[in-house]
Amino acid sequence: MTELLNTLYVQTPGASLHLDGDAVRIALPDGGGPRRTLPLLRLESIVLLGNISVSAPLLSRCADDGRAVVWMSRGGRFRCRLDGPTRGNVLLRHAQHLAHADPVVRLPIARACVAGKIQNCRQVVLKGARDAGDTKDALRGIAADLEDSLAAAGAAEDLDVLMGVEGAAARSYFEALAMMIRKDSGLSFPGRIKRPPTDGVNALLSFLYGLVRSSVHGACEQVGLDPYVGFLHGIRPGKPALALDLMEEFRPAIADRLALTLINRRQVSADDFEQLEGGAVQLTEDGRKTVLTAWQQHRQKERPHPVLGRRVAHGLVPFVQSRLMARTLREELPGYLPWTV
Amino acid sequence: MTAVGAEDPWPVPLSALEHYAYCPRQAGLILLEDAYADDAATVRGTLAHHRIHDPGHDKRPQVRTLRALPVWHDELGLTGVCDVVEVHPDGTVLPVEHKSGSYTPGGPADVQVAAQAMCLEQRMDTAVPTAAIYAMADRRRHTLAVDASLRERVCATAEAVRAVMAREELPAPAADQRCRRCSMNTGCMPKVLAGTRRYNRLLAELYTPSHETDWDD
Ligand code: SF4
Numbered sequence: 001m002t003e004l005l006n007t008l009y010v011q012t013p014g015a016s017l018h019l020d021g022d023a024v025r026i027a028l029p030d031g032g033g034p035r036r037t038l039p040l041l042r043l044e045s046i047v048l049l050g051n052i053s054v055s056a057p058l059l060s061r062c063a064d065d066g067r068a069v070v071w072m073s074r075g076g077r078f079r080c081r082l083d084g085p086t087r088g089n090v091l092l093r094h095a096q097h098l099a100h101a102d103p104v105v106r107l108p109i110a111r112a113c114v115a116g117k118i119q120n121c122r123q124v125v126l127k128g129a130r131d132a133g134d135t136k137d138a139l140r141g142i143a144a145d146l147e148d149s150l151a152a153a154g155a156a157e158d159l160d161v162l163m164g165v166e167g168a169a170a171r172s173y174f175e176a177l178a179m180m181i182r183k184d185s186g187l188s189f190p191g192r193i194k195r196p197p198t199d200g201v202n203a204l205l206s207f208l209y210g211l212v213r214s215s216v217h218g219a220c221e222q223v224g225l226d227p228y229v230g231f232l233h234g235i236r237p238g239k240p241a242l243a244l245d246l247m248e249e250f251r252p253a254i255a256d257r258l259a260l261t262l263i264n265r266r267q268v269s270a271d272d273f274e275q276l277e278g279g280a281v282q283l284t285e286d287g288r289k290t291v292l293t294a295w296q297q298h299r300q301k302e303r304p305h306p307v308l309g310r311r312v313a314h315g316l317v318p319f320v321q322s323r324l325m326a327r328t329l330r331e332e333l334p335g336y337l338p339w340t341v
Numbered sequence: 342m343t344a345v346g347a348e349d350p351w352p353v354p355l356s357a358l359e360h361y362a363y364c365p366r367q368a369g370l371i372l373l374e375d376a377y378a379d380d381a382a383t384v385r386g387t388l389a390h391h392r393i394h395d396p397g398h399d400k401r402p403q404v405r406t407l408r409a410l411p412v413w414h415d416e417l418g419l420t421g422v423c424d425v426v427e428v429h430p431d432g433t434v435l436p437v438e439h440k441s442g443s444y445t446p447g448g449p450a451d452v453q454v455a456a457q458a459m460c461l462e463q464r465m466d467t468a469v470p471t472a473a474i475y476a477m478a479d480r481r482r483h484t485l486a487v488d489a490s491l492r493e494r495v496c497a498t499a500e501a502v503r504a505v506m507a508r509e510e511l512p513a514p515a516a517d518q519r520c521r522r523c524s525m526n527t528g529c530m531p532k533v534l535a536g537t538r539r540y541n542r543l544l545a546e547l548y549t550p551s552h553e554t555d556w557d558d
Contacts, residue, residue, distance in 0.1 A: 089373075089374045089375045091373055091374065091509055092374060112547060115547045115548055116547075119547075119550070119551055122550060123551070123553070123554045126553050126554075127554075127556055146550075147550045150548055150549075150550060151548055153548065154547070154548030223528070224374065224375065257556075261558075301558070306543055307533055307539075307540065307543060308532075308533065309532075309536075309539070319527075323527070323528060323530060324530075324533070327530060327533070327534070330511065332511065332534055333533070333534070333540065334537075334540070334541060334544060335544050337540065337543055337544055337547065338547075340551055341554045341556075
């Protein structure tokens with residue numbers, strides 16, 4: 001299995017990155033802080049949050065090595081990425097385009113993505129019910145609703161119906177998520193609000209989703225899939241539909257669970273968010289640091305992978321799933337199997 | 342791959358002969374999916390390529406050593422690069438292929454280096470009856486005769502590789518002990534592809550609520 005290398009996240013405003021031999025040197029504004037260099041060999045990608053500059057020599061070195069450089073907003077919104085040359089595999093991309101154009105192939109893959117998401121949502125809710133006090137029954141009820149949604153996803157005869165099932169499941173799941181946030185955490189969840197989030201929990205979710213998305217996007221490219229041609233999310237310019245498809249199964253099990261843990265263990269609290277002029281809410285620099293540290297640890301943690309039959313680190317699951325998708329599209333596997341916990 | 346004329350056979354990379362001889366699917370993954378061996382062993386192999394010198398030739402200054410020499414063979418449709426080609430004072434030409442691992446007599450590397458010999462015969466207009474493989478694992482040079490049966494194997498393997506390229510379909514996985522040492526294992530997924538019963542069972546269960554999981558955190 002591909003080694004799980006590190007991602008370097010840089011978020012200090014005004015910081016700049018330079019190539020220093022075979023290492024990256026991070027210069028903080030006003031020359032403050034300790035001098036930091038990291039060997040490039042250990043870095044899989046570099047993620048820049050907000051206003052960070054990167055020297056041209058470092059960029060071209062990363063392009064040569066196939067090490068991705070990703071730009072994100074401070075809120076974790078994906079902006080762009082620089083990668084080496086597109087990995088060949090034109091046959092795979094061609095198969096992907098044909099699959100997208102053929103409803104008989106496209107629909108089962110889209111269904112599988114939704115099923116993976118609902119299975120994992122349900123597991124998150126069941127876990128919540130186990131830990132809950134007075135909301136136990138309500139949570140068990142939502143888990144039962146999700147079972148119905150799962151069956152409905154399996155029976156969906158076209159994409160519109162499937163999208164409807166997915167939307168309904170998401171609404172009841174987010175109701176459950178609101179119940180799973182402990183009252184004494186000082187935070188509460190008003191339902192999913194994106195673009196931009198106007199409360200702490202949504203800001204945290206958006207940030208984590210951005211990290212998940214960036215890792216899934218990178219895995220697609222590494223495997224040679226076109227991240228922009230999806231099955232559940234169709235084709236729209238600027239929308240990495242396949243990355244979004246594959247991401248569905250990871251949202252609940254990876255991002256939401258991590259968010260709940262951070263909030264309920266009070267590792268992240270109301271102080272870690274700031275309200276901007278106009279009402280948008282985002283993580284503070286310290287808050288982001290806490291979340292990124294937790295995210296890096298989370299990536300190293302392993303879970304059993306049902307298809308591989310062994311434990312795989314969270315950070316590598318997107319690669320495994322992209323490969324399963326590729327093998328499905330090349331008709332070597334009879335269908336796409338999402339990662340279910 | 343460059344465009345080819347209608348009469349010319351598709352050029353087969355010399356390295357593909359070795360890959361195919363090891364496992365046909367390995368050649369398919371590299372040629373059809375641009376897969377590349379990305380495990381640590383391969384990286385070490387690449388580094389070793391640059392650093393370690395075959396002591397076989399350094400002691401003999403009268404031997405001319407050509408490195409990274411591009412070669413090809415029009416009729417057979419072969420193309421590639423020789424690691425090292427030695428030109429001895431008596432005019433003998435000897436291709437020496439460097440391998441990071443150990444040497445298996447009659448193994449895949451024989452086919453590759455024999456193909457180099459056949460290319461060199463055409464390029465340098467001379468007979469190349471002998472080829473060598475330098476194995477870094479035992480730091481030894483193993484010479485072999487480029488005889489008729491080996492030449493036959495080169496031609497057959499080249500045809501087989503060409504057939505894979507034309508079909509655009511990956512050969513079935515070996516799914517045997519070869520896979521353990523194979524650098525393509527991660528992308529190839531031989532176990533998953535061979536374990537179709539398990540996979541199909543999981544597919545059939547996808548819309549059935551799964552057992553309550555243990556999060557162990
Ligand atoms: S993993 Fe096994 S089947 Fe796949 S290319 Fe390697 S040897 Fe062949």
